[in-house]
Amino acid sequence: LQVAISTGGAAPVLARRLRQRLETELDESLSALTDVLARERARIRWRFPHPGRRRRFFERLLDGEWPQQLRRGDVNANATFESALQSSDPSRCLGEVTLVGAGSGDPGLLTLKALRALQDADVIVHDRLVGPAILELARRDAECIDVGKRVGEDHDATQARIHELLLAHARAGHRVVRLHGGDPLVFGRGGEELAFLRAHAVAHAVVPGITAALACAAATGVPLTQRGLSRSVTLLAARGGENSQPPHWHALAAPNQTLAVYMGTGELANVTRELLAAGRGADTPFALVENGSLPNQRVVTGALADLPRLARAHDVRAPALLLIGEVAVHAGRVARTERCSNGPPRVLSEAA
Amino acid sequence: LQVAISTGGAAPVLARRLRQRLETELDESLSALTDVLARERARIRWRFPHPGRRRRFFERLLDGEWPQQLRRGDVNANATFESALQSSDPSRCLGEVTLVGAGSGDPGLLTLKALRALQDADVIVHDRLVGPAILELARRDAECIDVGKRVGEDHDATQARIHELLLAHARAGHRVVRLHGGDPLVFGRGGEELAFLRAHAVAHAVVPGITAALACAAATGVPLTQRGLSRSVTLLAARGGENSQPPHWHALAAPNQTLAVYMGTGELANVTRELLAAGRGADTPFALVENGSLPNQRVVTGALADLPRLARAHDVRAPALLLIGEVAVHAGRVARTERCSNGPPRVLSEAA
Numbered sequence: 001l002q003v004a005i006s007t008g009g010a011a012p013v014l015a016r017r018l019r020q021r022l023e024t025e026l027d028e029s030l031s032a033l034t035d036v037l038a039r040e041r042a043r044i045r046w047r048f049p050h051p052g053r054r055r056r057f058f059e060r061l062l063d064g065e066w067p068q069q070l071r072r073g074d075v076n077a078n079a080t081f082e083s084a085l086q087s088s089d090p091s092r093c094l095g096e097v098t099l100v101g102a103g104s105g106d107p108g109l110l111t112l113k114a115l116r117a118l119q120d121a122d123v124i125v126h127d128r129l130v131g132p133a134i135l136e137l138a139r140r141d142a143e144c145i146d147v148g149k150r151v152g153e154d155h156d157a158t159q160a161r162i163h164e165l166l167l168a169h170a171r172a173g174h175r176v177v178r179l180h181g182g183d184p185l186v187f188g189r190g191g192e193e194l195a196f197l198r199a200h201a202v203a204h205a206v207v208p209g210i211t212a213a214l215a216c217a218a219a220t221g222v223p224l225t226q227r228g229l230s231r232s233v234t235l236l237a238a239r240g241g242e243n244s245q246p247p248h249w250h251a252l253a254a255p256n257q258t259l260a261v262y263m264g265t266g267e268l269a270n271v272t273r274e275l276l277a278a279g280r281g282a283d284t285p286f287a288l289v290e291n292g293s294l295p296n297q298r299v300v301t302g303a304l305a306d307l308p309r310l311a312r313a314h315d316v317r318a319p320a321l322l323l324i325g326e327v328a329v330h331a332g333r334v335a336r337t338e339r340c341s342n343g344p345p346r347v348l349s350e351a352a
Numbered sequence: 353l354q355v356a357i358s359t360g361g362a363a364p365v366l367a368r369r370l371r372q373r374l375e376t377e378l379d380e381s382l383s384a385l386t387d388v389l390a391r392e393r394a395r396i397r398w399r400f401p402h403p404g405r406r407r408r409f410f411e412r413l414l415d416g417e418w419p420q421q422l423r424r425g426d427v428n429a430n431a432t433f434e435s436a437l438q439s440s441d442p443s444r445c446l447g448e449v450t451l452v453g454a455g456s457g458d459p460g461l462l463t464l465k466a467l468r469a470l471q472d473a474d475v476i477v478h479d480r481l482v483g484p485a486i487l488e489l490a491r492r493d494a495e496c497i498d499v500g501k502r503v504g505e506d507h508d509a510t511q512a513r514i515h516e517l518l519l520a521h522a523r524a525g526h527r528v529v530r531l532h533g534g535d536p537l538v539f540g541r542g543g544e545e546l547a548f549l550r551a552h553a554v555a556h557a558v559v560p561g562i563t564a565a566l567a568c569a570a571a572t573g574v575p576l577t578q579r580g581l582s583r584s585v586t587l588l589a590a591r592g593g594e595n596s597q598p599p600h601w602h603a604l605a606a607p608n609q610t611l612a613v614y615m616g617t618g619e620l621a622n623v624t625r626e627l628l629a630a631g632r633g634a635d636t637p638f639a640l641v642e643n644g645s646l647p648n649q650r651v652v653t654g655a656l657a658d659l660p661r662l663a664r665a666h667d668v669r670a671p672a673l674l675l676i677g678e679v680a681v682h683a684g685r686v687a688r689t690e691r692c693s694n695g696p697p698r699v700l701s702e703a704a
Contacts, residue, residue: 002356002357002358003357003358004355005356006355030366033366038359059365111463111562112461112463112464112467113460185566185569186566191575191578191679191682192578194575206571206573207570209562210463210561210562214453214538214560214561218560223546224535227541227596229543231588231592231597232589232599233538236584237577237583240583244579244580250603251602327543
């Protein structure tokens with residue numbers, strides 16, 4: 001295997017970065033891997049004469065345990081290779097659906113698996129909230145379908161449309177990614193999609209994502225749990241759907257816990273009133289994080305009793321996450337500095 | 353910019369993957385970027401005659417907004433470049449500490465930012481639980497320091513030792529990564545580390561990680577919330593530290609919510625007894641996930657009243673995450689199939 005990178009001397013750092021990335025992700029086992037594939041070339045071609053089938057065989061092999069086994073010098077590497085070569089029946093290719101969490105909007109918070117799933121996808125079925133910076137990471141020839149709610153359509157109709165899309169594309173043999181903002185299994189309808197895929201015997205998998213509570217905690221320096229301040233964190237949707245049970249406000253109002261309220265910008269007065277009525281202290285700190293983890297992040301902090309007033313005063317808009325609890329007193333003190341700083345750390349973004 | 357990749361014909365798929373990865377992550381703006389750096393070469397050398405300083409300048413520029421501005425054709429790109437060239441005083445370089453979440457153990461669940469932080473780190477201060485597959489992603493010349501608890505050392509002494517390490521390396525001008533299992537701000541002592549770094553005016557940042565609840569939900573197909581079944585999910589540590597408040601069992605026992613219990617393998621009988629005593633139904637489903645998201649994952653499912661017995665019968669050991677709630681009825685039905693499958697989806701790993 002040979003990789004040559006040149007910037008014509010203009011940016012050796014850039015060339016080194018690219019090289020480093022390739023090296024780090026794929027490392028020295030690559031040569032061993034290439035050697036085996038070169039040696040077995042004739043057998044592979046004989047087994048999979050069709051180029052498309054052969055490509056899928058390579059992908060399966062490279063995505064599986066084989067590269068890691070080679071890297072570790074595992075004695076099973078050979079058996080894994082043989083089994084991949086023998087077992088796969090090239091006569092049929094079925095599609096599959098992977099539910100993928102896109103995280104909070106910052107493309108850097110995608111997981112490596114999510115990136116891989118995006119790059120392998122033939123079709124990407126995504127929420128309106130998933131931004132272009134993330135969709136840009138898909139393969140250029142992938143079909144991207146925005147399945148945001150349409151005017152006059154109710155949520156159940158939207159969801160039924162999504163299910164049919166997933167099924168149709170999987171049955172057409174495509175690799176489908178269902179891309180959710182945040183995590184697919186937290187306040188998305190990923191659970192319903194999984195149930196639907198199971199019921200229709202469609203192959204599926206789930207790649208988790210950095211949900212807003214984690215992203216906003218990291219971006220504002222609020223520990224979701226901390227010894228002496230909070231032993232648990234509850235993620236709650238401010239608005240339930242129709243027929244949903246009301247939240248257990250009394251439980252949520254107990255001290256020394258953290259509450260992360262999703263989709264709450266329209267419900268701030270209600271959430272505050274319920275928590276205060278159930279006994280949460282008026283001076284409990286909160287941090288309201290607008291566009292958490294994005295370059296235009298804003299953080300409003302204060303005491304619970306003042307939450308609705310402060311949110312109005314600062315005109316906080318969706319998407320915003322609300323953190324309530326003793327730990328929120330730490331909000332807004334994450335000091336991002338330039339790499340090489342001038343004198344004392346220069347704070348580029350001081351939240352709040 | 354020129355990148356040439358060859359496998360000597362042995363594995364064109366591999367070559368295409370590498371090319372695709374480079375293209376997708378860095379895209380066509382790379383050429384524009386290289387052109388600017390080539391044009392400005394003399395000025396950059398004049399400003400930063402020292403190669404190390406020059407390297408840091410390039411890194412700062414490439415890590416900042418400039419590449420994205422160039423890509424978008426943003427008119428501010430030029431100003432950003434000039435400001436980077438002018439503003440940074442090359443006379444001093446301070447260190448910095450980034451708290452990074454390593455996720456649940458599967459290296460594929462690292463975020464892109466976490467990978468970048470690992471690759472940029474001079475020093476990596478990591479928990480014992482963070483596996484070699486993740487540490488392998490660090491730069492080869494990075495110093496890795498295992499700060500697991502030592503025999504006879506109490507937790508506070510361990511933490512104090514970690515703080516001193518972080519401070520010493522940051523003050524020596526190093527880029528330090530403090531690598532936590534899961535997410536740094538969920539049941540780690542990341543909050544205390546942040547407070548310490550702030551108090552000592554050390555530049556810092558936080559990169560979130562896929563915490564066990566998200567990883568195990570994805571790996572077992574249990575939605576943490578679902579319309580009609582659960583409107584909230586609470587992450588709870590089974591064991592508090594000394595002086596910690598007991599959990600609000602009554603609150604946690606209410607129906608139609610999900611409970612994710614961390615570090616609970618030694619506390620299963622206790623958790624079960626408390627929840628049942630507080631009124632949670634004996635038939636509430638649970639899923640106990642051992643080594644969640646790892647190749648050796650096991651899932652034990654059943655009704656809450658049978659939890660301690662079933663866990664003993666299956667000899668479940670740490671690390672394990674316990675999911676309790678109506679949603680857990682879905683556990684263990686994630687069907688991972690081979691990419692190109694033979695007849696009906698062939699389930700390779702059926703949990704439980």
